[in-house]
Amino acid sequence: MGTWRIGTDALARSRFAVSALAETVSALKSLNTGIVVPGQRDWLATHAPGYRERIAADPFARALVRAAFRPRWVADFLTSPPAGPEETFADELARVRATPPEAARAELDGGPAAPLPAELAVPDLPDRAAELLGWIWTRTVEPDWSRRRRILEADIVSRTQQLSSGGWASTLDGMRPGMRWLGDGRLQVNNYDLPAKDLAGAQLLFIPSTNHRGWLGSAGSDRHSIVYPCTGILADPADRQPPRALSRLLGPVRAGILTLLDSPKSPTQLVALTGYGYGSVGGHLQVLLDAQLVRRRRSGRSVLYFRTAAGDLLVGAQHRDADPSGLPRQSPPIH
Incomplete structure (x- = not known):
């Protein structure tokens, strides 16, 4: 070797x-x-x-x-x-x-x-x-x-x-x-x-x-x-793009951050991934915290954010209910 x-x-x-x-x-x-x-x-x-x-x-x-x-x-x-x-x-x-x-x-x-x-x-x-x-x-x-x-x-x-x-x-x-x-x-x-x-x-x-x-x-x-x-987002970026409905609900930046938090990430990582400023990312994280869609924990000197069960449910539901164009699927007619 x-x-x-x-x-x-x-x-x-x-x-x-x-x-x-x-x-x-x-x-x-x-x-x-x-x-x-x-x-x-x-x-x-x-x-x-x-x-x-x-x-x-x-x-x-x-x-x-x-x-x-x-x-x-x-x-x-x-x-x-x-x-x-x-x-x-x-x-x-x-x-x-x-x-x-x-x-x-x-x-x-x-x-x-x-x-x-x-x-x-x-x-x-x-x-x-x-x-x-x-x-x-x-x-x-x-x-x-x-x-x-x-x-x-x-x-x-x-x-x-x-x-x-x-x-x-x-x-x-x-x-x-x-x-x-x-x-x-x-x-x-x-x-x-x-x-x-x-x-x-x-x-x-x-x-x-x-x-x-x-x-x-x-x-x-x-x-x-x-x-x-490189690991992470390059592996399958399609899974990390927020659906349009989720972007309309939360706003595109906040929806993007929530989508990225399928695994714990620090604000610095989110700044690097999104290209937005540290203050902007921090503000959106606070809103998601207040809505109980994410939580945070300390790891060494870093603070990591991750989705709660409610956040997972919201993102997962949007992905399941969207067609390839990102638009919600039409419900079948009720007879």
Whole structure:
């Protein structure tokens, strides 16, 4: 199994981060394989035809995708972890372009079993790889980035709260397939037969993404990342959209918050998921509390809100009684 040795110093320096480049690579992998979490199926149906057309017209891009995303492996130069929280997609893409061409070619050369394709033996390989990533970002990710970012940030809030209440073992176990905390400073990162890696003195980043499995990344020996599948709302957003009747009854913001509280969430998570201000979310939560549709409890330093039985009944009834358009079903005639 693949194991990383992570001392207390590395854990102290580790942090959660959002990466636009990681989300772009996730989109590229999903478009290439056709495998997405349920909540991304409409996105895939919208963008897959354009991607197939783009790839069909570009032999370099076809060869790059085959070589960079081999089974159990992703090219590091395409997935370099962000250097800081303020990095933009342009900053991350600049690091891809700055990769020495010979280093990129060496990464993509899989040896006798998978030699470097002739299409990739070009002097401007990093520039052309960055061009493909830029196309994926502009066409398929950037238009939806504000929503995606809120969801990824909400996942980070949830993980951080879990860390404060349960420690690293509860936070890391099951973060991605094959990953679990072994104790004694050892983290199993996958089930593959790989040499153990010592992260002493390095920085470790945990990056949520919409990919169904995630991957491991590195930037030299001093910065490593674990890209993991985002949980929660991305799994099935259709179930979390408030029906129109509920929105008319409570107001769209309040109905949306009540719908999201199928599992306990903090006000900070709700701010990240909805995009509304902290004061606005807090005011709506107070109204829902007064109406006894939600309750709250303390978890560590956080206050978590969750639906009461009455709140569950109200949301459940609306979902059961709405047709796919969101309009109430007509009652059968009485004879």
